[in-house]
Amino acid sequence: MLTLFRWLVRLSVVLIAGAVLVVGLVWYFSIRSLPDYNADYTVAGLAAPVEIVRSTENVPHIFGSNDADLFLALGLAHAQDRLFQMTVLRRAADGRLSELYGARAYAADDLARRLGLARRAKESLAAQDDYTRAALTAYAEGVNQWIQIVNREARGRGAPEFFLYPEDIAYWQAADSLAILKLLASGSTAALRNEVLRARLSLALPRRGPQVVSQAGEADLPDYASLFPGGRLAAPGTAPAPEDDWFNWRAGFVAPAAERPASGAVFAADAARTAAGGALLADAIDTGLTAPSLFYLARLELASGGVIGATIPGVPVVLSGRSATLAWGIAPAQIDDQDVLVEEVQPGDSERYRDLDGWRAFDTRREVIRVRGDDDQVLTLRESVNGPIIPAGHLGLAGVLPAGHVAALSWTGLSTTDTTMSALMGLMRAPDRAAAGKALQGIVAPAVEVSLADAGGVTRQLAGARPVRSESHATHGRMPAPGWIAANRWQGVLPPEAPQDVAGQIVAATGETGAAPGPDAPRAARLQALLSSREVHSRDSFIDAQLDIISPVARALLPLVGAELWFADEPAPSGTPERLRQDALGLLAEWDGSMSEHLPEPLIYAAWMAELQRRLIRDELGPVADEVTQLHPGFIDRVFRNTGGAGAWCDVIQSAPVETCAMIARQALDAALQDLSTRFGPAVASWRWGAVHEARHVHPALGRAPGLGFIVNLRQPVSGGDATMAASPPLGRGPQRWSAVTGAGYRGVYDMADPDSSVFVTSTGQSGHPLSRHYDDLSALWRRGEYITMSLDPDLARAAAEGVTHLRPQDGAAGN
Structure with a gap:
């Protein structure tokens, strides 16, 4: 027995030592990939020496003697x-995620x-001007130089995820x-x-x-x-494939896989409307x-001149920021830039339409898709004159395509120029x-609203390709339409809009560009x-507006929905459902609409409205109601006003x-309160919106891995x-339906009266390395509504x- 005990002790010691060794090796190789910001590197492609000065918050300030060298250095700093993150973004665009993630990413690759996207991007390279092609080439060289440094110096493959x-x-x-x-661009639209x-x-x-999701002022739909007389359509309950399409994978990198597109808010005031006598501009993306x-x-x-602001790793431009003389901010323009056109396939010949x-x-x-751990898949990709054919298995198309038809x-x-x-x-x-307005005329996609501010004033401009539809279009571009009818096809694109000078005014944009109010109309009105x-205004008043948490929808809906319930x-x-409701x-009667994480009212309001909308539509729409995941306040308003x-x-x-x-309003409130009391107890005043409304910054690759998700x-x-x-x-769906999965990934406020007092912040930190202190050092500032200085x-x-x-x-090389 003693001998057995000794061997068990020895085995335990060996196992513990082995575990410590494995952890130590993992730790060693992980920290090897942390970059040394004080290093000197000799790199190919440079014409002269370049300095990358890292601020306290790890913001690189890049100095050199020519622009090509600066873009090379930016590529190296991004890498x-x-x-x-850069390689995963590239794989998502190329349709090569399956090489990493296996069969679960196949549907995403199939649609990509x-x-x-990658093929059309290569064709668009020739359409760029000489400066841009040179910048892209230099940037790529900078990324590649860092990859070579990582390989040459055994720097942990460049990031721990690669292991x-x-x-x-x-x-x-x-x-x-x-x-x-x-x-x-695909993340800027949900059309x-x-x-x-x-x-x-x-x-x-x-x-x-369609009344549920339509906006007031939109034309009635047929x-x-x-539209397809005699066509055999699937049952309306046919649901989209769960969590496996391109848009759900896209959500991990760009935008929510939901009914509404990416959005933002940019607003500006010229010198006549500011306390300091210089233009102000604020941008949240x-x-x-x-x-x-x-x-x-x-x-x-x-x-x-110097420029500073928000870039995206992999894209060598400052999307929102400022120079010494100009500030610019962008908001995705919520235009309808996509149409689904249904093509009739020739009976007996699937290759013709x-x-x-x-x-x-x-x-x-x-094309061939390589799938990790599985057989390669050969795709036959088809296009009609209306665009690429999207299989019925994606995005719920199976439920709207007649038999013998496909969707383009x-x-x-999709432009190749x-x-x-x-x-x-x-x-x-x-x-x-x-000069900025002239440059913006070259934007194709995504369409954006841009505000510009300089010493002379403020300009607002809509930039991007906007399709022209015939007045006799069967669905006005708001539902799929037969593709063999000329009136349903695009009639071209509108010419670029001229800049609008707004002297003496304050301009605001949240992407609302159509004649009919869109999903962000209440937000635009609040702004x-x-x-x-x-x-x-001052810089601080612009910051206050950017961080405002008053819900205009709550202020509008609650008096309407609860009109017959207040103190009735x-x-x-105590302890009864009636008391809980009271x-x-x-x-709610004393609430000002502040969606503060520390209050119970936002939780009560959100749960009530969600349950109310569900009860209004579930009995008539059946399973399709499950796909309406976002609140549609315009619909609830029309219902309770009995509009039409x-x-x-x-x-x-x-x-x-x-x-x-x-x-229905009372029943919905009682049901919502019963659910909340089960979760948080009967003391309504002790509930908190922040208990369920958490910002979830999920790592696209490791975030759902057991154990690792807790770290990353x-x-x-x-x-x-x-x-x-x-x-x-x-x-809006699932057990974590109140979690916030989207938000302002970037905020900036630019003060042209004192440019170096301008501020900006991102939602996490500069580093993508989970062991870096800069992985999340900006997230606490972002949550508290604080910023860092953006000085030139x-x-x-x-x-x-x-x-x-x-x-x-x-x-x-020159400079040595």
Whole structure:
């Protein structure tokens, strides 16, 4: 027995020592990939020495003697801090995620290949101007130089995530940056998904179904089934494939896989409306909350002058920021830039489809998708004159396609002569608003609203390709339409808009560009009210507006929905459902609409409205109602005002009595309160919005891995909601439906009266390395509504430098 005990002790010691050794090796190789910011490197491609000065917050300030060298250094800096993020973004655009993640990413790759983002990006390279092509080439060389340094010095493969995947790190190409830009364009629109949803709602409830997601002022839509007389359509309950399509994978990098697109808010005031006598501009860009953030702060000292602001790893431009003389901010323009056109396949010949004047062959090509741990898959990709063919298995298309038909996608982002990168390069180098406005005319996709501010004033401009539709289009581009009818096809694109000078005014944009109010209309109205509330503004008042957490939707809906419920009953005994309702209504009656994480009212309001919308539509739409995951306040408003007879939604069609809207409102409130009391106890005043409304910054690769997710993901309670200026809309589905998965990935406020007092911040930190202190050091500031200074003063950058990286040309190059 003693001998057995000794052997067990020895075995335990060996196992413990082995575990310690493994942990030690993992730790050693992980920290090997942390970059040394004080190193000197000799790199190919440089014409002269370059300095990368890292501020306290790890913001690189890049100084050199020519622009090509600066872009090379930016590529190296991006790769130092975000190499894994860059490669995953590139794979997402290329349709090569399956090589890392296996079969679960196959559907994403399938759709990415059919869209052909990488192929179209390569074709667009020739359309860029000479400066942009040179910049992209230099940037790619900088990324590749860092990959070579990592390999040469055995620096842990450049990021610890690479140890989990056997694939080699491919060298960067100039077209890769263009492909990522097209990926970003796909995140700026939800038009395709919403077209399919409207069609499914129409099939579930002809005439009335699309009312749920339509906005006031939009033209009535036809019954979807009437567009295909005699066509056999799937049952309306046919649901999209769960969590496996391109848009869900895209959510990990760019935007939410939901009914609404990426958004943002940019607003500006010229010198006449500011206390300091200089223009002000504020910009918040909403994206999926990832760890690390999509954005990376950087400063470049170009030949045209210094620029500083938000970049995206893989894309060598400052998307939002300032120079010494100009500030610019962008918000995705919520235009309808996608159309689904249904093509009729020739009976007996799946390679042909109906065109305007007869049958025509699809353009066909084949590609191979490598799937980790599985067989390679050969794809046959088809295109019609209306765009690439999207298989019925994606995005719920199976539920809206008649038998013998396929779906083609028309989208401005599919352009093969896309000059958006050149336009952004021109914007970054523009000395004033006039030059910037001229550069912006080259933007194709994504369409954006841009505000510009300089010493002369403020300009607002809509930039990007906007399709022209015929007035006789069957669905006005809001539902799929027959592709063989000429009136349903695009009639071209509108010419670029001229800049609008807004002297003496304050301009605001949240992406609302259409004649009918869109999903961000309440947010836009709140912003306009905040900006109009005072005659002059300061940097601090702009910050306050950017961080505002008052919900205009809550202020508008609660008096309407609860009109017959406030103080309608005698006080009820404690512990009863009636008392619970009275306590909740008592709190809401005194609430100002502040979506503070520390209050119970936002939680009560959000749960009530979600349950109310579900009860209004579930009995009539059936399973399709599960796909309406976001709150549609315009629909609830029309129902409770009985606009156009919309009050009929309150009646439950399966029951004999006729329910009123007040009855449904009370039942929805009771059901919501019962659920909340089960989770948080009966003391309504002790509930907190922040208990369920957490910002979830999820690592796209490791965030769902057991154990690793605890290390790489960031979770923090946040204020705000889907209609507040500090936007943090809840997911809207699943057990974590109140979690915020989108928000302002970047915030900046630019003060042209004192440019170096301008401020910015991202939602996580500069580094993508989980063991770096800069992985999450900005997230606490972001949550508290704080910022860091964005100065172009080189002495200030060097004085507070965390490190200075020196890049030197190889022997024989200029400058040695």
